[in-house]
Amino acid sequence: MKQLFSGKTKDVYELSDGNYLLEFKDDVTGKDGVFDPGANTVGLTIEGAGAAGLRLTQLFFEKLKEKNIPTHYIDANPEEATMTVVPATVFGQGLEVICRYRAVGSFLRRYGKYVEEGQSLDAFVEVTLKDDERQDPPISEDALDMLGILTKEEYSILKERTKGISLVVKEELAKKDVELYDIKLEFGRDKNNQIILIDEISGGNMRAYKDGKYIEPLDLEKLIVL
Numbered sequence: 001m002k003q004l005f006s007g008k009t010k011d012v013y014e015l016s017d018g019n020y021l022l023e024f025k026d027d028v029t030g031k032d033g034v035f036d037p038g039a040n041t042v043g044l045t046i047e048g049a050g051a052a053g054l055r056l057t058q059l060f061f062e063k064l065k066e067k068n069i070p071t072h073y074i075d076a077n078p079e080e081a082t083m084t085v086v087p088a089t090v091f092g093q094g095l096e097v098i099c100r101y102r103a104v105g106s107f108l109r110r111y112g113k114y115v116e117e118g119q120s121l122d123a124f125v126e127v128t129l130k131d132d133e134r135q136d137p138p139i140s141e142d143a144l145d146m147l148g149i150l151t152k153e154e155y156s157i158l159k160e161r162t163k164g165i166s167l168v169v170k171e172e173l174a175k176k177d178v179e180l181y182d183i184k185l186e187f188g189r190d191k192n193n194q195i196i197l198i199d200e201i202s203g204g205n206m207r208a209y210k211d212g213k214y215i216e217p218l219d220l221e222k223l224i225v226l
């Protein structure tokens, strides 16, 4: 097995059949020992965080499969905290697509003059560049097109897919009286140039609240995965 990449929260390997294996690590993003899904640094290591992230990811990707939403998911091994996926190429050097139901995090930091904390947002979608050095800057549809990262047609597919996928997650959480405030997704192109959801869907990629209280990723996994 050839290691292709070591990310902040996962290692990526190439399998002999050409598929990729994602190994979820116990490292989580944050700053000064405090978890922050929006952070660009590994802030802390929590035992069992990798396995918990994988279990949530597996649950959501299985749901998406049931609904025929195209993703990279093939299967998962909860004991090893690994997931087998279809290889994809990312847009430019990688994008993150965020869907927001309430104003928190970087949205609130940017637009705090115009919104109140926790104000409701109608599945607002925005795209950021994966660029740690530049703190993952938000990028407009026009800029994505102009810079040759994404065509306008691809942008509209991405936006609609993001809303659909986020709603699946939101409804799944709602079954346990958990409210999704925002979620961060990644997409890529498969070998047939189809746009597919890649990466993970875990507590580390979203903000979820219960009774107005933020739920830490590990607690979220315990609440959602039976």
Ligand SMILES: Nc1ncnc2c1ncn2[C@@H]1O[C@H](COP(=O)(O)OP(=O)(O)OP(=O)(O)O)[C@@H](O)[C@H]1O
Pocket (backbone or CB within 6 Å): 005, 006, 007, 008, 009, 010, 011, 012, 020, 029, 039, 040, 072, 085, 086, 087, 088, 089, 090, 094, 130, 186, 188, 198, 199, 200
């Ligand atoms: N199916 C796939 N094909 C190709 N690359 C993938 C696929 N699924 C996920 N990836 C990539 O694998 C890497 C996973 O590692 P990890 O999540 O630790 O990334 P990171 O970019 O370092 O951190 P962050 O999540 O904070 O952006 C990411 O770069 C992600 O884009």
Ligand SMILES: [Mg+2]
Pocket (backbone or CB within 6 Å): 007, 009, 199
């Ligand atoms: Mg990642």
